[in-house]
Amino acid sequence: MTGIIEVSHLVKKFGDYAAVNDVSFEVAKGEVFGLLGPNGAGKSTTIKMLTTLLSPTSGQASVDGFDIVHQTTAVRHSLGYVPQALSADGNLTGYENLLIFAKLYDLPRTVRNARVNEVLSFVGLTDAGQQLVRHYSGGMIRRLEVAQALLHQPHVLFLDEPTVGLDPIARQAIWEHLMDLREESNMTIFLTTHSMEEADSLCTRIGIMHRGQIAAMGTPAELKAAVGGENVTLNDVFVHFAGDALESGGTYRDASRARRTARRLG
Numbered sequence: 001m002t003g004i005i006e007v008s009h010l011v012k013k014f015g016d017y018a019a020v021n022d023v024s025f026e027v028a029k030g031e032v033f034g035l036l037g038p039n040g041a042g043k044s045t046t047i048k049m050l051t052t053l054l055s056p057t058s059g060q061a062s063v064d065g066f067d068i069v070h071q072t073t074a075v076r077h078s079l080g081y082v083p084q085a086l087s088a089d090g091n092l093t094g095y096e097n098l099l100i101f102a103k104l105y106d107l108p109r110t111v112r113n114a115r116v117n118e119v120l121s122f123v124g125l126t127d128a129g130q131q132l133v134r135h136y137s138g139g140m141i142r143r144l145e146v147a148q149a150l151l152h153q154p155h156v157l158f159l160d161e162p163t164v165g166l167d168p169i170a171r172q173a174i175w176e177h178l179m180d181l182r183e184e185s186n187m188t189i190f191l192t193t194h195s196m197e198e199a200d201s202l203c204t205r206i207g208i209m210h211r212g213q214i215a216a217m218g219t220p221a222e223l224k225a226a227v228g229g230e231n232v233t234l235n236d237v238f239v240h241f242a243g244d245a246l247e248s249g250g251t252y253r254d255a256s257r258a259r260r261t262a263r264r265l266g
């Protein structure tokens, strides 16, 4: 297959530490690909390289046929990105936040307002559009960020823990919207999540990342079959391939950081 995302021997070192350590995989157009793994596994670092925010130490990757190192502008036009940390500006309204990005993405002036209103309505924020984002709940901010990532109708959408801190109804609403959109436009979705249930029900294929490497890759059914036994869940798969993460030390800091983030978002 020729993937809409192709990753070959990708490495990212911070000093001597290889946060992403020789990772290769492909994602086909229209897939919902989930990258799972313990805190500190290297998921966000992988996404930051694929979205051109970090440059790789070595290796290659392409998104939508464009090289992530040599064709950064084209790559950025092809993708939408919802970062792990909340990023919307609290001193602006939802509408104003989106308008800034509409300009940044070079949406023609004549369609800007219509498109901003369209994505606001898509994520159910039409009524809240004129309120300052600092009065939004965590879930509303997250929905605004999804809207922002969709403004320029990207071919590939990267979502780094998009549903952390969202209540079950907001969570389901976001996924229903995104799955509809994927069906309409054949958009490819690349996500990370710590919810095995979410990954199991949404992802066409899953990669399990552990200590900077891909420990396992396949459809949810294939991964469960690889672990074997009766009534195997994706949780069992995760523990099987990455269960020694907390014993290895060094990830406690990441775990407590994740808890703090979750509290802040909640």
Ligand SMILES: Nc1ncnc2c1ncn2[C@@H]1O[C@H](COP(=O)(O)OP(=O)(O)OP(=O)(O)O)[C@@H](O)[C@H]1O
Residues within 6 Å of the ligand: 014, 019, 037, 038, 039, 040, 041, 042, 043, 044, 045, 046, 084, 254, 255, 258
């Ligand atoms: N800018 C940086 N400088 C130094 N080390 C970093 C930097 N960014 C990430 N790391 C380290 O790289 C490793 C991988 O981090 P990364 O954020 O990719 O993990 P993750 O899989 O996204 O984890 P989480 O589930 O907690 O979000 C961690 O050990 C982290 O501390």
Ligand SMILES: [Mg+2]
Residues within 6 Å of the ligand: 043, 044, 045, 084, 160
């Ligand atoms: Mg992360």
